[in-house]
Amino acid sequence: MSLLSPEFLSYLERLDLLIKRSIKGSSIGERLSSKYGRGIEFQDYRSYEIGDDFRYIDWNIFARLDKLFVKLFREEEISTINILFDISKSMRFGNPSKLYFGKQLSASLGYIGLVNYDLVNLYCISSTVENRLESLRGRANTMRLLRFLDALEPQGVTSLNSAIRESLKGLKGKSVFIILSDFLDPAGYEEGLKVLNTRGYETFVFHILSEEEISPPISGSVKLVDSETGETIELDDIDDILSGYRETLGRFLEEIESFCLNHSIEYIRASSSIPIDRVVLYYMRLGGWLK
Amino acid sequence: MSFLSPIYFLFLLAVPIVIILYLLRTRREVLVVPSIYLWKRYTREELRYSVLKKFLKDILLLLQILAIILITLGLVKPSVLSFVKARNVVFIIDTSCSMQAKDIKPTRFDSAKMEALKLVDSLEKGTAISVFSSDSKTRFLLDYTSDKKKVKETINSLFPTDTEGNIIETLNYIERLNKKPDMIYLFTDGAFEREILSSLPIEVFTFAKDSNNVGIISASARDTGIKGEKEIFIKVKNFSKTKKSVPLQVWEGERLIETSTLELNPGEERAVIIGPKRFSGIVKAIIYPNDLLSVDDKVYLTFPKIKPSVLLVTKENPYLEIALSLADIGILDKTDKFDLGMLSKYDIVIFDGTAPNEVLPGNYIFIGKIPENIPLQIAGIETNPIIFRIDSTNPIMRFVDLKGTSIKRSVIFESSQGKGLITTKDGSILWSYEGVLGRIVAFGFYPEESSFIESSSFPILIRNIIDWLGENPSPGIAKSGNVITLRTKEMNENVTVTTPYGVIKRVADEIRSITFGDTYKTGVYSFRSSLGNVDVAVNLCSASESDISLRIPSKEYRERVLSREKILLNTDIWRFLVLGALGVIFLEGYLFYSRRLT
Numbered sequence: 001m002s003l004l005s006p007e008f009l010s011y012l013e014r015l016d017l018l019i020k021r022s023i024k025g026s027s028i029g030e031r032l033s034s035k036y037g038r039g040i041e042f043q044d045y046r047s048y049e050i051g052d053d054f055r056y057i058d059w060n061i062f063a064r065l066d067k068l069f070v071k072l073f074r075e076e077e078i079s080t081i082n083i084l085f086d087i088s089k090s091m092r093f094g095n096p097s098k099l100y101f102g103k104q105l106s107a108s109l110g111y112i113g114l115v116n117y118d119l120v121n122l123y124c125i126s127s128t129v130e131n132r133l134e135s136l137r138g139r140a141n142t143m144r145l146l147r148f149l150d151a152l153e154p155q156g157v158t159s160l161n162s163a164i165r166e167s168l169k170g171l172k173g174k175s176v177f178i179i180l181s182d183f184l185d186p187a188g189y190e191e192g193l194k195v196l197n198t199r200g201y202e203t204f205v206f207h208i209l210s211e212e213e214i215s216p217p218i219s220g221s222v223k224l225v226d227s228e229t230g231e232t233i234e235l236d237d238i239d240d241i242l243s244g245y246r247e248t249l250g251r252f253l254e255e256i257e258s259f260c261l262n263h264s265i266e267y268i269r270a271s272s273s274i275p276i277d278r279v280v281l282y283y284m285r286l287g288g289w290l291k
Numbered sequence: 292m293s294f295l296s297p298i299y300f301l302f303l304l305a306v307p308i309v310i311i312l313y314l315l316r317t318r319r320e321v322l323v324v325p326s327i328y329l330w331k332r333y334t335r336e337e338l339r340y341s342v343l344k345k346f347l348k349d350i351l352l353l354l355q356i357l358a359i360i361l362i363t364l365g366l367v368k369p370s371v372l373s374f375v376k377a378r379n380v381v382f383i384i385d386t387s388c389s390m391q392a393k394d395i396k397p398t399r400f401d402s403a404k405m406e407a408l409k410l411v412d413s414l415e416k417g418t419a420i421s422v423f424s425s426d427s428k429t430r431f432l433l434d435y436t437s438d439k440k441k442v443k444e445t446i447n448s449l450f451p452t453d454t455e456g457n458i459i460e461t462l463n464y465i466e467r468l469n470k471k472p473d474m475i476y477l478f479t480d481g482a483f484e485r486e487i488l489s490s491l492p493i494e495v496f497t498f499a500k501d502s503n504n505v506g507i508i509s510a511s512a513r514d515t516g517i518k519g520e521k522e523i524f525i526k527v528k529n530f531s532k533t534k535k536s537v538p539l540q541v542w543e544g545e546r547l548i549e550t551s552t553l554e555l556n557p558g559e560e561r562a563v564i565i566g567p568k569r570f571s572g573i574v575k576a577i578i579y580p581n582d583l584l585s586v587d588d589k590v591y592l593t594f595p596k597i598k599p600s601v602l603l604v605t606k607e608n609p610y611l612e613i614a615l616s617l618a619d620i621g622i623l624d625k626t627d628k629f630d631l632g633m634l635s636k637y638d639i640v641i642f643d644g645t646a647p648n649e650v651l652p653g654n655y656i657f658i659g660k661i662p663e664n665i666p667l668q669i670a671g672i673e674t675n676p677i678i679f680r681i682d683s684t685n686p687i688m689r690f691v692d693l694k695g696t697s698i699k700r701s702v703i704f705e706s707s708q709g710k711g712l713i714t715t716k717d718g719s720i721l722w723s724y725e726g727v728l729g730r731i732v733a734f735g736f737y738p739e740e741s742s743f744i745e746s747s748s749f750p751i752l753i754r755n756i757i758d759w760l761g762e763n764p765s766p767g768i769a770k771s772g773n774v775i776t777l778r779t780k781e782m783n784e785n786v787t788v789t790t791p792y793g794v795i796k797r798v799a800d801e802i803r804s805i806t807f808g809d810t811y812k813t814g815v816y817s818f819r820s821s822l823g824n825v826d827v828a829v830n831l832c833s834a835s836e837s838d839i840s841l842r843i844p845s846k847e848y849r850e851r852v853l854s855r856e857k858i859l860l861n862t863d864i865w866r867f868l869v870l871g872a873l874g875v876i877f878l879e880g881y882l883f884y885s886r887r888l889t
Contacts, residue, residue, distance in 0.1 A: 098325075160327075164695035184326035213325060223319040226327040233317055233327045233334070236349075241333070248333040 002106045003146055008277050012108055012120045018291045019079060019176055019202055022127040044072040055087045064229075078137075079175055081113040081120050081229060084167055086181030086208075088158040093217075094210025094272040101208055101272035102180045103149045108280045109178055110145045114138060114291065119175075122148065125163035126156025132167075157228040164192030170198070173199040178204040182213070183256060197263045204289060205260055207253070207269035212247070214271065216242065299366030305359045313352050354879040365868035379419045379435055381465055381472040382407055382442070384449055385479035387426045387456025388771075388831055392480065392839045394501035397696040400451040403498045408447050410476060410496075411439050421472065422446060425461035425479075426811065427454035427772025429628055435470065452811035453586045454772030455833045460547060481841040499583070499841035503531040505555060505580035506587030506837030510830055511768065512594070522566040523592060525576050529555035530838045537580045543567050570594045573815055573826060587837045591815050591828035592768055595600040598622075599654075599761030600636070604629050605643035611658075612742045614753035615641075620761075624764065635782065635803065639760045642807045644737070652727060653803075654760040658734040667722060670705040674812045676715040676736075687723055687732065688712055689753045691748045696741070701736035723759075732756050744878070768828045769816075774808040775827050779820045789817040791829075 004012075006192060048068035056070045066209045085106045091099040106122060113120040114136060122145065124131040133148045160181060177196050183189050195202045218224075221236040235241065253269065262269035270279050284290045300537060324330075362826035390400035393765070411420065412635055419435035420442045433445045458479060465475065474492050480499040509526040529535045534556050541549035549565050570592070577589040581778065598621030606627050624637070632648060634640050639654045646660040661667055676698055682688055692714065704711070708726065711719025720735035738744045769775050779786060779799035786805050788795045791814030797805045797822070810816065812830045818825045820828070831837070 093325040120744045174301055182325065184328050186328050186331075210325065213329070215452070218320070218322055221319045223328055224327050225321060225323045227325055229322050231327055233330050235330065235334075236319075245330065245333050252329060252332070 003104050012111050013115050014113050015290045017112055018288055041074045042044055043074045045069045060162045079118045081118050081176045082120045083109055084179045085124050087124045087152055087154055088156050089154045090182055090184050092154040093212055096272055098182055098208045098210050098272045099154050104276040106178050107146055108148050111142055123167045124152055127159035129164055129166045130156055159187055159190040160185050161192040177201045182208050204266040209269060209271050210275050211271055295368035295370055297367055302366055306356050309355050312869045330352050333692060351879055354875050358875040361868045365865040368448035368865050379472045380474045381421045383423045383425050383461055383477045385456055386424045386451050387440040388453045388836045389480050389839045390451045390584055390585050394583050399480045399498040404446055406496055407478050408443055411442050417741040423461055424449055425458050426452045426456055429461040429464045453813040453831050454811050455836050470671050498840060501583060502840030504582040504837055504839045505529045505535050505537050507590045508834040508837055509832050510590040514590050520567040520569055522564055525563045526560055527553055527578060528560035529557055532557050535580055537578045540577050542575045576700050584839055586813060587831050590830040593828045594767055599638035601639045602637040603641045604645060608643050610739055614750040616752045618754040618757040652729045654730045656732045661733050666708040667704050667706045667733055670718045673703050673717060674700045676701045676720060678713055679716050680714045682712050685712055687759050689755055691752045696743045698736050698741040704735055771810055771813050771829050771831050774806050776804055776806045777818050777825055779803045784820055786821040874883040
């Protein structure tokens, strides 16, 4: 329970994930489906056909027009929220660490899903799906979710494309994907996100940055070791090239942002140093992720 | 660019050492970061961050390397091997006789002249050109001028002489000039003996192809001892590389007196003797070798004879008069009174028992008394002097025998100059002098007061003295280019010189002589004065000039010349380089400490 405070949880209970695309679930739930069926929300009329249920005939229209019309309703189905949480080794950096910040985010979003009776799947990814917690529904699973997150340790090398492909196996219907990662993947992220987009998933990307990535606290001549691959790079006079590095970082962030914008993917980035309540209650609401 | 001390290039080894130290000095802090992906991307995007750029960025390392390079350059003393910027150039045109050789058409000289004119045209505008000609004399023809038209006119006005060349003398002369030329252009056939040793930059244009020449390298006439008879010696040399059959003709006036054919092997020289004979007038020897140079194919010899005019100042001396009548005298005047003005009209003046206080330069015989201004002092009077020594080698004493001669009384002369012809134990009693005052013979005794007057040697002595005093100072033969000096009867007398190239008027100087130096053409020079006509033969007679081969091979010349075209100039910039290095080191120090402070 150390991830989120009770007070913060009480705030989260009032929030819901703002899903813009119509979902296609497997069973009846709380969210409007793209299908017509036995819902309570009126959608349209159509001419009566033999075999239609008499209960849906609009008799008032029949009285006026002397024609039989049947009322159509949007079916309400259960939505699945898939949280892809990058737990690669690079996530252990930052203060607080990107991993801890990701855990808080996952817990927040998962909790929001649970209290809104959505089906919540949590996939912990690096180069593949390292760990998973599937089919959580209802607030009774809150403690399970939090304990699961609490136990996570950074591991593996980031490979978003393969991890996304791995997580898609066995998933049915149209649902929501929330990706929490630092996106420091030399192989890129574009292919995975495109797959999600083409399969009709509503995708949310949360880009977690640490302060040491934004302003590396290094100077002089250094030998940098990659935390995931162990690769090294030797640099001299870091002070002179920091501005160049920041420009590269800026271009990198712009690339992700514009990619997401072009593919109708919601995108938010934040530093792990920002308090989680501000991120969730302010940034996410402002960004239209939550309502 | 050359380096005077290239060994110091080893100092450049300090550069890799500095780089190695620089690399060793760089201790990198090892830091684990989330990912080096962005850093790699940055280095990939920023090409400037290459290894080379990394070094370039390190201004301190760069400055250290620059300082080492500057110090090294200073140590090796760079010198620029460059063409001398010729602002002032000197043209020397060889006008010596060998330049008339026709192995290069039309002649070597004409080709040299054309080449010189071409070079004048090719020189940069503003180049100051001075022109010299060089033969037996160095002629300074034109001072430095940038007027090319004037230079070309001067070169065009040149012609080859029949004289020996003396390029070395010309170069020495130019080296002594205050305004040293930046470049000397020498146009010559290379037919000179010595190597060019000039400290000044010089480019030599040579004009010589062939050595086909036979020349008369000497000609002289010698007395045989028999009165009036002489022998002519002529030496002919074959300078060509083939055997030559050379016809020789000797003409006396219009009369052919000798003819022969000389068979000469390559390099062989042959002497031909003509006579003994009483030669008169002009004798001409000609060879017909069919070669490239014609000037040395003929020589002239003249046999002039001028009988001197004599003034005898005496009261009465029949012995002397008889002796003089036997001598070879043109005019003999006698007087007992004289004034100095009349003395200059005679070649020889004899003072018998009298003498003026002072005499002007001339030829004199003093008997018994001497003037005060001659370099002779009277040491005393000796009675019955015993003759101690007779200088029989002197031409005056030739055939003079004084055996058994007794002298009653004689003045004893003392002199640091002149020669004692007859000396006693205390001094000379017959003395001769040749110097600024002319020629003088002084008798310390009166011949009539001695038994010598009755001796047959007396008229011989008088004749010898007259011959010596009246001797024409100029022989009948001279070398081309040399000065001919002739005596005249009067001061400021007009002398007409008929030369092979025209008639020239000259005026005799104060000591009744003319000097004539324009003997640059071979032939007979006729001097017409009040003394009559004197013919002087001017000949080349020079083995060095007749040898028209290019002594120094042209290739060697060229190489040597090329090496002189470029002058190794020690630019002497090492001080600036070391100063620059110091500046760089200070700058590096400044940057180093300013970085540390920030």
